[in-house]
Every structure is written in C-alpha cells, then in structure tokens.
Amino acid sequence: MNSRFPSGMPPEFAEATRLTGAGKLAEATALIQRMLNGGGAAPSAPADPASTVIDVEPVRLDGGQAKPAPGPSAKFAGRLHPRSGPLPGLGETLRGLAARGMPAGFDIGGGFPRPAADPLPDGASFETKSHAGPAGTRDYKLYVPASRTGRPMPLVVMLHGCTQSPDDFAAGTRMNAAAEELGFLVAYPAQPSSANAQRCWNWFKPEDQGRDRGEPSLIAGITRQVMRDHPVDPERVYVAGLSAGGATAAILGAAYPDLYAAIGVHSGLPSGAARDLPSAFAAMRQGAPGTGTAGGGGAVPTIVFHGDRDGTVHPGNGDAVAAQALAHPAARKAGLRATVERGQTPGGRAFSRTVHADPSGSALCEQWSIAGAGHAWAGGSPSGSYTDPAGPDATREMLRFFLSHRNDRAGAA
Incomplete structure (x- = not known):
C-alpha cells in the first residue's frame, strides 16, 4: 500500500492509514489534523501552483445587486478549494483516505485564518x-x-456540516445578515463530538433516520422549542443544511412534513441513501438513490444545490435528492413541468437551474448545478469554512424559494 504514496510522505501518514484500516477513525482523523495544523512531522512546502485559492469578496446580503467578485489574490483569507490540497501530492492521497474512512466534510484545508464575522x-x-x-x-444557537416587530416570523433551521459549528456555519452562509434584512429567526443545532468525532450529523444510521427518534427528534424538538419561546409563524418553518447537514435536512423533510414547509439540501444526499x-x-463516492423515511405525509418542496466538481459528496446525490422529491405521489399527480435556465454569476460560476412547477407556477423542486x-x-463568505464566494448566492436563493411556500399541514400531527 505504501508504494502508492508520494515520496517524502511523513511517517505519521502511514500511521494514520494503519489506524484507518483498523477501524480507528477518530484516532486517524486526529493524527492527520495535527499534521495539517503543524503538530506533526510533515515538512512545510510551497503551495501547489495548480491549486485554486478562494479569496474573494463575499456576496453581500444588505440589499442591491450582488457585486462581482474579484479573482484570487495573493493574500489567503479563506479555505483551499476542495479540489486542492495542503501539500503537493498529499491532497489526493488524503481524499483517497477520506473515501475509505473519513466522514463527509473532513477539512483538509488546515487551520488558516479567516476574516472576522459581521458584528452583531x-x-x-x-x-x-x-x-x-428522550x-x-x-x-443550539x-x-x-x-428588526423583529412582535408579529409571527418565519423560522429557518440551519444544519452545519462535519467539523463545523453554528458560529462557523452562520459566518459562512451569512444567514444572520439575511435574517436581519428580511425579519426571521435562525436556529443552528450543534452536533457535539461526543455524538460524532467529526461533529457530523449521523444521517447514515437507521436510528437517526426516522420520525420521533434519534437526531431527527432532537432537531425537531429544537424547532418546536423555538416556536414555543418566540413568535413563529407555524406555516413558515424551514430547514436547510450542508453536506451531512444537507442529508439530515432531507431526512427531516421526509419525517416531518407537518413541521417544515420546505427544505434546502446543499451538497448533501437523499434520505435513506445509506444504512x-x-x-x-x-x-458519497458514487451517489445513491434514497428510500422512503418513516413519517410519510405530503410532498415537501425542495431546493437543491450541488457543485459538479464536488470531490467529497458525488454530484449524483444532488440528482437523487431532486428525484426523491419528484417521486412522491403528490408530486406525480401535480402535473409538474420542468423549465431549465442557464446563466453565469458575477463571480464567474456557470450554473443550470431546473424548476419543476405545477400549472399554477408553484415550484415543488428547484435544482441548481454549479459548474466547477x-x-x-x-455564494458564501470566506469568514466561514467550506464556502465558494464565486458561486450563485445559495442563501438568498433558498430564502426566495422557502418564503414562497407555506405549510398547510402545520400542526396536523
């Protein structure tokens, strides 16, 4: 196995590989993180000239047109593009290890500094x-x-990806700035390392895939607690997530159609994709169709974002999330028609946007595929991890989609 590794590979990496093969994933992950953060024996090396560094202005959410994002600069203030790596030749090997034993969202970008989040x-x-x-x-945060007025407000529940935290996810998505502008509440459930070593939501465990049990019950419980403690419009409650959080958002939509009016799945997987x-x-490597989740109910409107160069969660999973939404009996009866729009963001990302809408124009599913x-x-801010400021503004587009839907099933169960 070691013959496949690049020359000069530090001995700690071989040890991490051994730990992974032995099923000791947490120990292997911790060792590699120490290496990438300067705690191991890995020598420093110049940046890979083929790497794409994201260091551009974030898309603003304070009104007006989004400003074009400048190209990469010499000063690094964000994360390495997911297709690059921290050391020449090491990135691809780490991704191979990730495919064998590391969870979705394992951060190979290292502990680089990021700009401070917007002040409160x-x-x-x-x-x-x-x-x-139970x-x-x-x-949760x-x-x-x-800007609250005392009238019932929408609520958006945001589920972070692996290795992230509520503060990190809030900074990267700038959802709080949007909440200030539009007037809604945002809840960020936090997955502790005691539940998953990399703070991933356990979307692949059967006990965490159904209604009123496991992690879905805790996230639904947080949602209901916020609704009890604050003036929330029960017909305008939404959930979105990134990576493992996106996969969990898909599970929540299937399990709690009476609670969530619409869901957003960014770089995630369909519910029931794994057991x-x-x-x-x-x-994660090759994509998988989803399966039904306990809870049933009506079709939940779904918006999907996925990059076509995603090396962590195969882009086919975005197609599977959309297919799962469209396979619901209510969706098949709705007489949906698909329209496709193609465009390019000011930051340079080409995209396709496919909207499946009923004869009245109400969209049940909207899917964005982002080139490169x-x-x-x-469209996220480099203040947070796992963001691509050059892309379309997923935060604003999700909110547009969410706020066009109300839940007539709210309170039915």
Whole structure:
C-alpha cells in the first residue's frame, strides 16, 4: 500500500492509514489534523501552483445587486478549494483516505485564518440555548434579529456540516445578515463530538433516520422549542443544511412534513441513501438513490444545490435528492413541468437551474448545478469554512424559494 504514496510522505501518514484500516477513525482523523495544523512531522512546502485559492469578496446580503467578485489574490483569507490540497501530492492521497474512512466534510484545508464575522447589530441576539429530549440533549444557537416587530416570523433551521459549528456555519452562509434584512429567526443545532468525532450529523444510521427518534427528534424538538419561546409563524418553518447537514435536512423533510414547509439540501444526499458507514462512503463516492423515511405525509418542496466538481459528496446525490422529491405521489399527480435556465454569476460560476412547477407556477423542486464548484456553500463568505464566494448566492436563493411556500399541514400531527 505504501508504494502508492508520494515520496517524502511523513511517517505519521502511514500511521494514520494503519489506524484507518483498523477501524480507528477518530484516532486517524486526529493524527492527520495535527499534521495539517503543524503538530506533526510533515515538512512545510510551497503551495501547489495548480491549486485554486478562494479569496474573494463575499456576496453581500444588505440589499442591491450582488457585486462581482474579484479573482484570487495573493493574500489567503479563506479555505483551499476542495479540489486542492495542503501539500503537493498529499491532497489526493488524503481524499483517497477520506473515501475509505473519513466522514463527509473532513477539512483538509488546515487551520488558516479567516476574516472576522459581521458584528452583531444593536438589539439583535445570538445566544446559545439547549434542548433535552428522550434521545438526548443538544445545544443550539438562536439568532433573533433586531428588526423583529412582535408579529409571527418565519423560522429557518440551519444544519452545519462535519467539523463545523453554528458560529462557523452562520459566518459562512451569512444567514444572520439575511435574517436581519428580511425579519426571521435562525436556529443552528450543534452536533457535539461526543455524538460524532467529526461533529457530523449521523444521517447514515437507521436510528437517526426516522420520525420521533434519534437526531431527527432532537432537531425537531429544537424547532418546536423555538416556536414555543418566540413568535413563529407555524406555516413558515424551514430547514436547510450542508453536506451531512444537507442529508439530515432531507431526512427531516421526509419525517416531518407537518413541521417544515420546505427544505434546502446543499451538497448533501437523499434520505435513506445509506444504512451504515460502508454504504455511506459508497454513496458519497458514487451517489445513491434514497428510500422512503418513516413519517410519510405530503410532498415537501425542495431546493437543491450541488457543485459538479464536488470531490467529497458525488454530484449524483444532488440528482437523487431532486428525484426523491419528484417521486412522491403528490408530486406525480401535480402535473409538474420542468423549465431549465442557464446563466453565469458575477463571480464567474456557470450554473443550470431546473424548476419543476405545477400549472399554477408553484415550484415543488428547484435544482441548481454549479459548474466547477466543489464541496462548498455557494455564494458564501470566506469568514466561514467550506464556502465558494464565486458561486450563485445559495442563501438568498433558498430564502426566495422557502418564503414562497407555506405549510398547510402545520400542526396536523
């Protein structure tokens, strides 16, 4: 096996490979992270000239037209593009190891500094809360905008990817800035390392794939707790996520159609795509169809974003999420028609947008495929990890889609 490694490979990497083969994933991950963050014996090396560095201005959410994003600069302030690596020749080998044993969203970008997040507006709050239920306890952060009026507001639940945190995800998506502008609440459930070593939501475990059990019950419990504690419009509650968070958002949409009016899946997988860790990595590598999830109910409107160069979660999974939404009996009866739009963002990313709408014009499914994009939140800010500021503004487009849908099933169960 070692004959396949690049010359000069540090001995710690061979040890990480041995740990992975022995099933000791947490130990292997920790060792590689130490290497990438300067704690191991890996020698420093110049940046790979073929690497694409994301270091551009974020798409603003403070109104007006999005400004064109300048090209990469010499000063690094973001994450390495998912197709690049921290050392010449090491990135592809690490991705091979990730395919064998590391969870979705494992960050090979290293601990590079990022710009500070936007300051909190006067009168707004972004506080840590906690929810306890039969399946355990989860902390979450809740953004309450200064622009609140006391009238019932929409609620958006945001599920971070592996290795991320609520603060990181909020900074990268700039969802709080959008909440301030448009007037809605944002909840960010936090997955602790005690539940998953890399803080991934466990979308591949059967016990975390159904209604009223496991992690879905905790996230639904957080959603309901926010609805009890704040003036929330029960017909305008939405959930979105990135990577493992996107896969979990798909599960929540299938399991709780009475709670969520629409879902957003960014670089994720369909619900039921895997039943254990081996099938999870198979789905991540090559894509997988989803299966039905306990809970049933009506079709939940779904918006999907996926980069066609995603080397962590195969782009075919984005197609599978859309196909799952369209396979629902209610969707088949709706007489949906598909329209395709192609365009290019000011930042330079070409995209295709496919909308499946009923005769009244209401879209049940909207799918964005982004040319040249990797495993990153489109249009995000370099203040957070896993963002591609050059892409279309996924945050704003998701909100447009979400707020066009109300849930007539709210409170039915």
